[in-house]
Structures are given as C-alpha cells and as structure tokens.
Amino acid sequence: MPPLLDVRQLNKSFGGLQVTRDVSFALHPGNRVGLIGPNGAGKTTLINLITGVLSPSQGSVWLKGEDVSHWPQPRRVQRGLARTFQITQLAPSLPIHRQVELAIHQRSGSVNQMLRALDSFHAVREEATQILHTLRLDTLAKRCPVDLAYGEQRLVEIALAMALKPQVLLLDEPMAGVPSGERQVVLEALDTLPSDLAILMIEHDMDLVFNFADRMLVLAEGAVLAEGTPQDIRRHPAVRTAYLGAEA
Numbered sequence: 600m601p602p603l604l605d606v607r608q609l610n611k612s613f614g615g616l617q618v619t620r621d622v623s624f625a626l627h628p629g630n631r632v633g634l635i636g637p638n639g640a641g642k643t644t645l646i647n648l649i650t651g652v653l654s655p656s657q658g659s660v661w662l663k664g665e666d667v668s669h670w671p672q673p674r675r676v677q678r679g680l681a682r683t684f685q686i687t688q689l690a691p692s693l694p695i696h697r698q699v700e701l702a703i704h705q706r707s708g709s710v711n712q713m714l715r716a717l718d719s720f721h722a723v724r725e726e727a728t729q730i731l732h733t734l735r736l737d738t739l740a741k742r743c744p745v746d747l748a749y750g751e752q753r754l755v756e757i758a759l760a761m762a763l764k765p766q767v768l769l770l771d772e773p774m775a776g777v778p779s780g781e782r783q784v785v786l787e788a789l790d791t792l793p794s795d796l797a798i799l800m801i802e803h804d805m806d807l808v809f810n811f812a813d814r815m816l817v818l819a820e821g822a823v824l825a826e827g828t829p830q831d832i833r834r835h836p837a838v839r840t841a842y843l844g845a846e847a
C-alpha cells in the first residue's frame with residue numbers, strides 16, 4: 600500500500616531565498632511524527648506545501664498514491680488531509696457543537712443543500728456528539744469558544760479537524776499559548792485520537808513532542824538535518840549542536 604502522505608524532494612524558494620531544500624518523508628497509518636527545528640527552519644512553509652497553501656518550486660506531495668502537488672486545499676481535505684492552526688481560528692460566539700456540525704456538513708458537501716432529510720441532520724448531530732465525547736468536550740458542547748479556557752479552545756480546533764474524517768492530521772503547535780495548568784487536558788485528548796490516524800506534529804514544547812512522537816524529523820535551514828526515534832534525536836550530535844543546545 601502506498602504511504603498516506605508521501606513528500607518527495609520538496610523544494611521551495613521565495614525569490615532568491617530557498618526555504619525548503621530536498622525534503623522527503625512519508626507517513627503511514629498510525630505514525631506519530633514530530634517535526635522540530637529552530638525558528639525560521641521552514642516548518643510552516645513545509646506544512647503550507649503539504650496542505651496546498653503554497654506550490655512547490657520542485658518536488659511533489661502524494662496522498663494515498665496520488666500526486667496532489669497542484670491540487671487546491673479543499674480537494675486535499677477530501678482526500679483525507681486535515682490540519683489545525685497555530686493560532687485559533689474558531690468563531691468566537693457560535694456553540695462548539697454547531698461548529699463541529701458545520702464542519703461535518705462541509706465535509707459531506709451538504710452545507711448548501713436547502714432540502715435535506717431530517718434523518719441526515721440527526722446523523723450529523725450524533726457524529727458531532729461522538730467527536731466531542733472522544734475529545735472529552737461533551738460537557739462544553741453548548742458553550743461558545745469565547746467562554747472557554749484557551750486549552751479547551753485548542754481541543755475544539757482538533758475536534759473541527761476530526762470532523763473532516765482525516766487519515767492524515769497535521770497539528771500545528773497544539774500547545775501554543777496553553778497555560779501550564781491546562782496542558783494535561785490537551786495531552787490526554789491527544790491520546791484519544793484514533794490509533795490508525797497518521798499525525799505530523801509541529802511543536803516547540805520538547806517534552807510534549809518527544810513523548811508524543813515515535814519518529815522525529817528535524818529541519819534546519821529548510822533541509823532535513825536528522826530523522827529517527829526520539830531517543831536517536833536526543834543523542835544526535837548535529838541536532839544537539841544546531842538545535843537542542845543546552846536543553847539536550
């Protein structure tokens with residue numbers, strides 16, 4: 600079976616500045632891969648190339664055996680790719696259950712259909728309830744993001760991504776801005792994600808990413824500096840010098 604996500608020798612330049620250099624890696628069902636690198640290493644650019652915000656200068660992106668390098672973002676979502684964002688993108692005053700329902704409607708293409716069987720609305724409601732339950736957000740279903748703690752808002756972002764039924768999930772700094780008292784809730788929710796989902800996590804919180812990932816990818820100056828198990832990466836001399844420094 601082809602990988603769920605296959606990134607092949609990706610290169611991206613902005614004018615004379617090359618920010619992605621020959622990056623290749625693959626994700627298979629159940630993989631938990633951590634993507635780390637110093638500021639400006641090219642992590643966000645790589646995510647943008649994978650999701651279709653940017654087109655590669657060279658190289659290609661494959662989803663389930665199909666070259667999607669020039670597909671628009673929504674078509675990549677339909678093929679099983681979802682992402683969360685570094686900064687929360689939630690509608691502040693819409694109850695979270697509604698937001699998840701809307702994402703499900705969007706996935707199933709029914710958001711613009713005026714005449715629909717009541718049954719299908721019921722099914723969407725049930726599915727939204729299930730997603731919120733899995734992420735332990737059931738008690739907050741009727742609340743709006745504006746009334747939630749920041750860590751809870753990050754979980755709603757993950758719920759919205761899960762409503763797209765992805766096979767590959769890109770988590771862009773899920774802990775960004777989450778106060779220490781709320782981190783455990785986020786950690787526990789990440790553990791509830793389906794085991795066959797392939798996840799690529801960008802995260803500056805080293806403890807989190809090293810615990811979460813079974814494989815690490817280290818970017819430096821746009822290129823893959825090292826790849827391996829978290830244990831290998833902690834010991835890797837070039838990574839220690841270039842990135843982890845005193846933290847290693």
Ligand SMILES: Nc1ncnc2c1ncn2[C@@H]1O[C@H](COP(=O)(O)OP(=O)(O)OP(=O)(O)O)[C@@H](O)[C@H]1O
Nearest residue numbers: 613616617618636637638639640641642643644645
């Ligand atoms: N649209 C653009 N035009 C020109 N240069 C860009 C553009 N987007 C990113 N860059 C440059 O590409 C390099 C990589 O940026 P990128 O945001 O991908 O890094 P990053 O690893 O995500 O950094 P951070 O951890 O700070 O978010 C940086 O030098 C940045 O200034």
